[in-house]
Amino acid sequence: MAGTYQLNQHPARPTARPIPIVLGLPVPEPCGSCGVRHMSLCHAVEDKDLARLVDLATTDTIRPGRVFIQEHDPAIEFFNVTSGTARLFKLLPDGRRQITGFAGPGHFLGLAVGPSYSFSAEAVDDMKVCRFPRPKMVRLLHDFPAVEHRLLEVAAGELAAAQEQMLLLGRKTARERVASFLLARAAPPIPCGPTETRLHLPMSRSDIADYLGLTIETVSRTLTRLKADRLIELHGPSEVELLDTCQLNAIAGAEFAV
Amino acid sequence: MAGTYQLNQHPARPTARPIPIVLGLPVPEPCGSCGVRHMSLCHAVEDKDLARLVDLATTDTIRPGRVFIQEHDPAIEFFNVTSGTARLFKLLPDGRRQITGFAGPGHFLGLAVGPSYSFSAEAVDDMKVCRFPRPKMVRLLHDFPAVEHRLLEVAAGELAAAQEQMLLLGRKTARERVASFLLARAAPPIPCGPTETRLHLPMSRSDIADYLGLTIETVSRTLTRLKADRLIELHGPSEVELLDTCQLNAIAGAEFAV
DNA sequence: CGTTATCTTGACGTACATCAAATGTCGTGG
DNA sequence: CCACGACATTTGATGTACGTCAAGATAACG
Numbered sequence: 001m002a003g004t005y006q007l008n009q010h011p012a013r014p015t016a017r018p019i020p021i022v023l024g025l026p027v028p029e030p031c032g033s034c035g036v037r038h039m040s041l042c043h044a045v046e047d048k049d050l051a052r053l054v055d056l057a058t059t060d061t062i063r064p065g066r067v068f069i070q071e072h073d074p075a076i077e078f079f080n081v082t083s084g085t086a087r088l089f090k091l092l093p094d095g096r097r098q099i100t101g102f103a104g105p106g107h108f109l110g111l112a113v114g115p116s117y118s119f120s121a122e123a124v125d126d127m128k129v130c131r132f133p134r135p136k137m138v139r140l141l142h143d144f145p146a147v148e149h150r151l152l153e154v155a156a157g158e159l160a161a162a163q164e165q166m167l168l169l170g171r172k173t174a175r176e177r178v179a180s181f182l183l184a185r186a187a188p189p190i191p192c193g194p195t196e197t198r199l200h201l202p203m204s205r206s207d208i209a210d211y212l213g214l215t216i217e218t219v220s221r222t223l224t225r226l227k228a229d230r231l232i233e234l235h236g237p238s239e240v241e242l243l244d245t246c247q248l249n250a251i252a253g254a255e256f257a258v
Numbered sequence: 259m260a261g262t263y264q265l266n267q268h269p270a271r272p273t274a275r276p277i278p279i280v281l282g283l284p285v286p287e288p289c290g291s292c293g294v295r296h297m298s299l300c301h302a303v304e305d306k307d308l309a310r311l312v313d314l315a316t317t318d319t320i321r322p323g324r325v326f327i328q329e330h331d332p333a334i335e336f337f338n339v340t341s342g343t344a345r346l347f348k349l350l351p352d353g354r355r356q357i358t359g360f361a362g363p364g365h366f367l368g369l370a371v372g373p374s375y376s377f378s379a380e381a382v383d384d385m386k387v388c389r390f391p392r393p394k395m396v397r398l399l400h401d402f403p404a405v406e407h408r409l410l411e412v413a414a415g416e417l418a419a420a421q422e423q424m425l426l427l428g429r430k431t432a433r434e435r436v437a438s439f440l441l442a443r444a445a446p447p448i449p450c451g452p453t454e455t456r457l458h459l460p461m462s463r464s465d466i467a468d469y470l471g472l473t474i475e476t477v478s479r480t481l482t483r484l485k486a487d488r489l490i491e492l493h494g495p496s497e498v499e500l501l502d503t504c505q506l507n508a509i510a511g512a513e514f515a516v
Numbered sequence: 517c518g519t520t521a522t523c524t525t526g527a528c529g530t531a532c533a534t535c536a537a538a539t540g541t542c543g544t545g546g
Numbered sequence: 547c548c549a550c551g552a553c554a555t556t557t558g559a560t561g562t563a564c565g566t567c568a569a570g571a572t573a574a575c576g
Binding site: 517518519520521522523524525526527528529530531532533534535536537538539540541542543544545546 | 547548549550551552553554555556557558559560561562563564565566567568569570571572573574575576
Binding site: 088090092093094096097098100111112113114118119141142145148149151152153155156157158159160162163164165166167169170171172210212213253 | 346348350351352354355356358369370371372376377399400403406407409410411413414415416417418420421422423424425427428429430468470471511
């Protein structure tokens with residue numbers, strides 16, 4: 001089935017570059033060395049089978065602002081983010097943008113039913129990724145059901161997150177959206193209470209606005225109002241301190257008061 | 259969204275035979291007899307293994323308005339819709355509702371990473387479903403990687419649909435949302451042009467509003483305005499005729515002009 | 517340090533929500 | 547078949563949260 005399912009593959013990328021071998025280090029092992037083994041797909045692979053994964057992957061660095069996945073382009077690769085952050089987004093013909101998510105270390109990208117990507121991805125800051133050619137990956141999935149199982153878990157998690165975001169976009173006020181965003185950024189969920197959690201936001205106000213379905217101005221105004229209400233503190237535009245996660249949780253509309 | 263994306267991304271199995279043998283009384287074959295075999299999970303199961311699936315499933319009918327999946331409840335079952343329509347939704351503490359999708363025949367429900375459901379589901383009209391106890395299903399998935407593979411495809415499709423809906427909720431106007439909704443309901447995608455397509459909407463204005471992140475009034479007003487613009491015709495509240503899919507596509511912001 | 521992009525703040529406009537009432541739909545029983 | 551009631555939908559009048567436009571303030575950067 002896995003074999004017959006494979007859709008119209010485009011010939012292997014002629015541009016496929018060799019794995020950069022780092023002499024002196026134990027092994028040229030993008031998966032083992034990338035530092036996110038515990039959070040990513042590799043999770044499901046036995047040590048002895050890791051070599052197979054290593055053969056598949058090529059590591060790559062991506063500069064801020066570079067679009068490395070383009071909606072509608074043929075889906076020829078999977079990506080595993082190992083450092084940095086990407087914004088995933090969709091555009092309307094007139095340029096309006098909706099950011100559907102941010103992908104940080106450990107995130108798996110490029111899962112596509114059809115032959116082409118359903119969204120675009122662009123580096124927010126400096127990124128490192130592992131690239132997996134799709135045909136090889138498909139074969140690997142076929143050989144290692146455990147990996148596919150893990151992928152299904154990941155997809156189910158993404159789906160739940162997407163539903164949560166639909167709730168935010170369809171029904172929450174600006175204040176609730178921003179509070180939800182801040183709390184979500186502070187994963188894992190912080191227990192309710194006046195703890196002091198520092199938060200770094202690598203993305204711009206524009207990104208946040210396009211993620212929350214708002215404008216830059218509204219995001220800014222909402223943040224300053226949260227600050228005036230002593231719920232957060234701002235140390236520069238991209239450094240936020242959560243002063244009262246209990247209150248923030250209430251505002252965000254979390255039904256699990258933790 | 260639910261029910262609108264294409265599951266037929268891969269070529270039909272040439273070996274797939276029609277449903278066997280219905281002698282006299284209906285055979286106790288929820289999967290084979292439910293009439294949606296081609297669109298659902300069973301798709302991935304060989305005929306000879308179908309018996310295993312049959313053992314798993316129990317069929318059930320659900321009355322309009324009954325909540326058969328409750329958010330946060332332990333996810334003890336999977337569901338396969340065989341007839342009727344369900345609304346999937348999430349609630350905020352104060353009762354605001356976001357419908358994340360509608361699940362029609364062939365739709366698979368209850369995919370959950372964690373121990374509990376991430377959304378609620380309620381019957382819109384009279385429904386028939388197959389229920390699969392989770393533990394047994396998990397074992398089946400383990401034994402039949404092809405089924406799990408199919409599930410991954412389904413999940414990936416749902417994910418793409420969810421992203422499309424985020425774009426709608428975050429960035430589209432009321433008019434664009436309603437146009438998108440109508441076109442999505444008319445799956446498979448209609449070629450651009452002044453075709454005449456009749457459409458039945460089993461859900462209420464309230465459902466549509468909560469799905470599109472609007473109010474009942476705005477949905478109603480938008481529909482009457484589309485009617486005034488000769489883009490649609492209304493035959494009763496739940497019967498819509500698309501008069502100009504080309505224009506509607508343009509309004510919906512479909513980048514694929516078809 | 518100037519230059520430029522990003523962020524914040526302010527004044528005002530608008531698309532959609534809210535509140536309210538009229539109209540339509542449909543099931544039920546006379 | 548029609549009358550009635552309950553509810554869904556449409557239509558209208560008005561309010562408001564957020565968007566738009568515009569100008570400063572702050573941070574980023576060579």
